Amino acid sequence: MKCKGSEEAALVLEDGTVFRGCYFGEPRVSIGEIVFTTTMNGYPESLTDPSYKGQILVMTHPMVGNYGVPSKNLIHKPSGLPLHYESDSIKVEGFVISRLTKPSHWSSVMSLDEWLKRESIPGLHFVDTRMIVKKIREEGVKMGAIVPADEIESALGKISNVPRYDEVDYISQVKPKVPIAHGEGETVALIDCGVKYGIVRELTERGLRVLRIPCGEKIEKFSDEIKGVILANGPGNPKIAAERYKVTEAARAAVEYGFPILSICLGHQLLNIAFGAQVYKMKYGHRGVNKPVKDTDSKCYIVSENHGYAIKPETVNRRMFKHWFFNPDDRTLEGVVNYEKKIFSVQFHPESSPGPHDTRWIFDMFAKAVKEVK
Numbered sequence: 001m002k003c004k005g006s007e008e009a010a011l012v013l014e015d016g017t018v019f020r021g022c023y024f025g026e027p028r029v030s031i032g033e034i035v036f037t038t039t040m041n042g043y044p045e046s047l048t049d050p051s052y053k054g055q056i057l058v059m060t061h062p063m064v065g066n067y068g069v070p071s072k073n074l075i076h077k078p079s080g081l082p083l084h085y086e087s088d089s090i091k092v093e094g095f096v097i098s099r100l101t102k103p104s105h106w107s108s109v110m111s112l113d114e115w116l117k118r119e120s121i122p123g124l125h126f127v128d129t130r131m132i133v134k135k136i137r138e139e140g141v142k143m144g145a146i147v148p149a150d151e152i153e154s155a156l157g158k159i160s161n162v163p164r165y166d167e168v169d170y171i172s173q174v175k176p177k178v179p180i181a182h183g184e185g186e187t188v189a190l191i192d193c194g195v196k197y198g199i200v201r202e203l204t205e206r207g208l209r210v211l212r213i214p215c216g217e218k219i220e221k222f223s224d225e226i227k228g229v230i231l232a233n234g235p236g237n238p239k240i241a242a243e244r245y246k247v248t249e250a251a252r253a254a255v256e257y258g259f260p261i262l263s264i265c266l267g268h269q270l271l272n273i274a275f276g277a278q279v280y281k282m283k284y285g286h287r288g289v290n291k292p293v294k295d296t297d298s299k300c301y302i303v304s305e306n307h308g309y310a311i312k313p314e315t316v317n318r319r320m321f322k323h324w325f326f327n328p329d330d331r332t333l334e335g336v337v338n339y340e341k342k343i344f345s346v347q348f349h350p351e352s353s354p355g356p357h358d359t360r361w362i363f364d365m366f367a368k369a370v371k372e373v374k
C-alpha cells in the first residue's frame with residue numbers, strides 16, 4: 001500500500017490479525033483495547049471522552065474529519081467549560097477510521113490530522129473498518145496495537161507485554177487532583193472519576209453549582225454544603241472504581257444521607273454494585289449515538305452510549321430499585337430508579353455530547369428533586 005505523505009502502518013489484533021493502512025496524527029506505537037462506535041459525527045466529543053482512556057477507537061462512519069476541529073475557546077457560559085469538548089485533551093489511545101477528509105466548516109480551527117499530531121495521538125486510516133467491526137462483533141473486544149509497517153512482526157510481543165485493559169487503573173489518569181466547582185445555585189457533589197464535561201454543562205444549565213470531588217474522596221466532608229450527589233462516568237473496569245476508589249461506599253453514604261442521586265454509566269454500575277448487584281463484561285459493548293432504550297411504560301428513546309460493562313438485571317436489589325430502562329435489541333439493563341428516594345440511574349448518557357437530546361429530561365427530574373430538598 002502506498003501512503004501519500006504519511007507512513008505505512010497497521011492495526012494488529014492480539015490474535016494476529018493485521019489491518020494495513022496509513023498513519024495520520026502522530027506516527028507512533030499505541031496499545032489498547034479495540035472498540036468501535038457507530039456514531040456518524042461528534043468525533044471531538046468522543047475523542048475527548050475520558051471513558052475511552054485505554055481504548056483504541058474505531059469509527060464505523062466511512063468519512064471522518066469533514067467539519068474539522070472546533071475552537072476550545074467556544075465556552076458554555078453557566079459552567080465555564082468548552083462547548084464541544086468532553087475534557088481538556090484527547091483521551092483515546094488511538095483513532096482508526098476508513099477515510100480522513102479535509103475540513104470545510106466555519107467553526108473549524110484545525111484539521112483532525114493536525115489535532116492528533118498536536119496531542120501526540122496516532123491515527124490510522126485507509127483500513128477496512130467494516131472488517132474490524134465484524135470481527136469484534138463476532139468474537140468480542142480484543143487488545144490490539146497501532147504500529148508502523150516495519151513493526152508488524154513484533155507487535156504481538158508488545159501487546160502481550162502490557163497489562164490487559166480490564167486490569168488497569170485508568171481513573172488515576174483522568175480524575176481531578178482537587179475539588180473543582182462550576183456554576184451557581186444549589187450545590188451538588190459529583191464523584192469525578194473522569195467526568196464528561198457535558199454532564200457538568202447540563203447540571204449547571206439547570207441552576208446547580210457542581211462541586212467535582214476527586215474519585216476516592218469521602219462525600220461526608222462535603223455533606224453540609226451539598227443537596228444532591230452525581231455518580232458520574234469513568235474509564236475501565238468498574239471493579240477498580242469500587243475496590244480502589246471506594247465509589248460504592250460513597251454511593252451507600254449518599255443513599256444514607258437521603259440525597260437525590262443521579263448516576264450515569266460507570267456511576268450506574270457502581271450504585272448497583274453498592275447494593276449487591278453483579279457486573280459483567282459485555283461481548284463488545286454499546287458505543288454510538290443511535291442506541292435504543294425502552295422504559296417500563298414501553299416508551300422508546302434514542303440515546304448516546306459508551307460502555308463495555310453492564311449490570312445483570314436479575315441481580316438488581318429490588319428492595320431498593322425498580323428496573324427503569326432496557327435495550328430492546330439485546331435486553332441489557334439500561335437504568336434503575338427509586339422515585340420515592342429520588343434516585344435516577346442510567347447506563348446511557350442523557351447529556352449525549354455527542355448524540356440526541358431525547359433523555360435530557362432526566363437532568364430536569366434530578367434538578368427538581370435537588371431544589372425540593374429542605
Ligand SMILES: NC(=O)CC[C@H](N)C(=O)O
Pocket residue numbers: 051232233234235236237238264265266267306307308309310
Ligand atoms: N462511560 C462510562 O462511564 C463507561 C463505564 C465503564 N468504564 C464501561 O465501559 O462500561
